[in-house]
Amino acid sequence: MNLVFTEKHTENVGLSIGVTRQLYSGQSEFQLIEVFESEDFGRFLALDGFMMLTEKDEFIYHEMIVHVPMAVHPNPRNILIIGGGDGGAVRELCRYKSVEHIDLVEIDEQVVQVCKEHLPTVASDLDDSRVKIHYEDGLRYIRRFTDYYDLIIVDSTDPFGPGEGLFTKEFYGNCNKALKEDGILSNQHESPFYPLDASAVRQIHKRVITSFPLCRVYQAHIPTYPSGHWLFGFSSKKYHPVKDLDCQKWEELGLKTRYYNTKLHKASFALPTYVEELIREVE
Amino acid sequence: MNLVFTEKHTENVGLSIGVTRQLYSGQSEFQLIEVFESEDFGRFLALDGFMMLTEKDEFIYHEMIVHVPMAVHPNPRNILIIGGGDGGAVRELCRYKSVEHIDLVEIDEQVVQVCKEHLPTVASDLDDSRVKIHYEDGLRYIRRFTDYYDLIIVDSTDPFGPGEGLFTKEFYGNCNKALKEDGILSNQHESPFYPLDASAVRQIHKRVITSFPLCRVYQAHIPTYPSGHWLFGFSSKKYHPVKDLDCQKWEELGLKTRYYNTKLHKASFALPTYVEELIREVE
DSSP: OOEEEEEESSSSEEEEEEEEEEEEEEEOSSOEEEEEEETTTEEEEEETTEEEEETTTHHHHHHHHHHHHHHHSSSOOEEEEEEOTTSHHHHHHTTOTTOOEEEEEESOHHHHHHHHHHOTTTSTTTTOTTEEEEESOHHHHGGGOSSOEEEEEEEOOOSSGGGGGGGSHHHHHHHHHHEEEEEEEEEEOOOSSSHHHHHHHHHHHHHHHTTOSEEEEEEEEOTTSGGGEEEEEEEESSOOTTTTOOHHHHHHTTOOOSSOOHHHHHHTTOOOHHHHHHHHTTO | OOEEEEEESSSSEEEEEEEEEEEEEEEOSSOEEEEEEETTTEEEEEETTEEEEETTTHHHHHHHHHHHHHHHSSSOOEEEEEEOTTSHHHHHHTTOTTOOEEEEEOSOHHHHHHHHHHOTTTSTTTTOTTEEEEOSOHHHHGGGOSSOEEEEEEEOOOSSGGGGGGGSHHHHHHHHHHEEEEEEEEEEOOOSSSHHHHHHHHHHHHHHHHHOSEEEEEEEEOTTSGGGEEEEEEEESSOOTTTTOOHHHHHHTTOOOSSOOHHHHHHTTOOOHHHHHHHHTTO
16 A cells, blocks of 8 residues: 655655555544644644645744743743644643643644644643633634733634635634733744745735834745745734844743754744745735 | 656655656766756756756856855955856856856866757856856866966765766875965865765865865755755965955945845854754864
8 A cells, every 4th residue: 555645845846755554534524634644744734635744844833833922921821823733733732831821723623633633742731720621713712802912813714715714814803812912922924935825924924023113034844835935923012023022031941942043943934035025015 | 648757865765856858868978967847946957866956946056156155355356166157157247247267177078068959047157258168078178277366166066976076085185286375165065864875964074174284064945955955165374264255345346146145155064963063174
C-alpha cells in the first residue's frame, strides 16, 4: 500500500506526504475531519482536505501565535482563543503561571474530541482547570463582551468554509471592543507568496487595520503551509510588539521553546520588501 | 496532457508543480540539465531532477546571497562566484557600480549556455564586460589565489554530485587564503528542517567554522526549496554581518530589491531556537 496525502497550494502546485495510515475520518456538522500518520511529519490533522497541523511542525505556528503577544503584554491573565480546537495554542498558554483563565471558542466539538484522542501531544492541556471550552461560533460569541480580555488569539482556518466569519470587519471590531484598553490581538494572517494567498493577506489586513490603532505583521517558517512562508498579525490598542517587549522578563520565566526566542521575536517583524509592499497596499 | 514535475524533499515528501512544457533537456558531461515552463513559477531549471531556481522565487535566493555580504563590505571590487552558472548572482552583483571584476567559476559550460537561451531574466548580465567565466572545477580554481578577492560567493548545488568538492574543509581553507584580509565569504548553507538536510547544515557549518574566525548563519523563505526554510552562511576575517552593516550607505545606492532590505538583513541573523541549537552542536 502506498498512501499519499496531497494538498494543493495552487491549482497546479501540491505538497505530497506519504501516509502510513489513516487514524480517523469523519464528517462533522461543519467539515470533514481527518487524522493521518506519516513518517516525516508524525500525525497530522486535515480539515476539508487542508492540513491544519502536523506533530513535527505545529510548534512553530503555536509558539509564534502565543509567545509573541504574551511576551509583550505585561500581565496577561484573561485570554480568549477563537478557533484552535486542536489545543496547541492552549498548551502554549498553559505554560504561563500568570494566566488565570482561558476561554476557547471552537465551533466544532468534534475537532476537539478527535484531537484529544489522536493528537494528545497537541491537545494535552485542554483539560487544564483554567480552560473553558465553548462550542459556539466565534463571530457570535465575541459580540457580548466589552473591556474584558487581555489577549485574544484568532487561531482560525482559512477565509473560506466555517471560519469565514472570522475574516470580517464586524468580527475584528468586536474583538477590539472585547479587549481591555491595553489588550492585544494576535491572528493568523495567511501567506504572502502565491497570488491567491496574497489576496487573503490583503483582505485580512484591511479589516484588522480599520479596527486597531496599531497593527504589525510578523512572519515564520512553517514547512507544511503553502510556500512555507506564513504571516501573523499583532494588533493592539497600546503596546508596540517590539518597543514594549521586555526580553529579560520573558527569559526569566524559563520557558523552553523550540522556535520562539526574544531575538527572533524582534526579527520576525522585519519583512521582505515584497511583503512590506503587499501590506502597505491596503494601509 | 498533464505534465507534473515532482521533487522529492524526503523519501516520502514531494513538491509537485504542473508543467506546461519542457523547454530543454540535455545530459552534459556532469549532469542532466532541464528547463520547464510552469504557470505558478514561470520557467525553472532542474539539475539531475533537483530544482535549482524558478523565475518566480529566484530573486529571494540571489538577493540574499549577494546583498548581505555586499552591504557589509565597505568596498567590494574584486569578486569570485563559485558555481552560479545560471547568472542570478552575477546579475545582482552587476547592479553595483563599485564592482570592477567578477570571476565566475562554473564547472558545467552547458548550464551557462542553457540559461542564456532559456532563462534570459536570470542570465541577463553574463555578458557584462566585468564578468569573466571560467569553465573549471571551483575546488581546483581556488587553490592558486592568495590575498586576492574581496568577496567569494559559493553558489553551489547540494553536497552530492558535481558540487561535492565545494563542501570540503580543503575548499573553505583555500577560500580563506584567496580572500583579502577583510574578505567575506557567503555560501548556501542548506535547510535546517528535514533530518537529512539538517545533517548537511551541520556538515557545511563544521567545515566553514574551522576556516574562518567569524561565521554566522542567516535565513530566508524560499518556497521551492525543501521546507521553504533556507540558510546561508556569512564568514569573514574581519567584518561582523550586523555590527558592520552601514544601512544608510546601502540605501543611498538606490538599488530596488524585492526581498532584501537592511532591516531584514539584520533580522535574518536571528534564528529559531532549534536552528541555533543545530548550529551550536558543531561549534
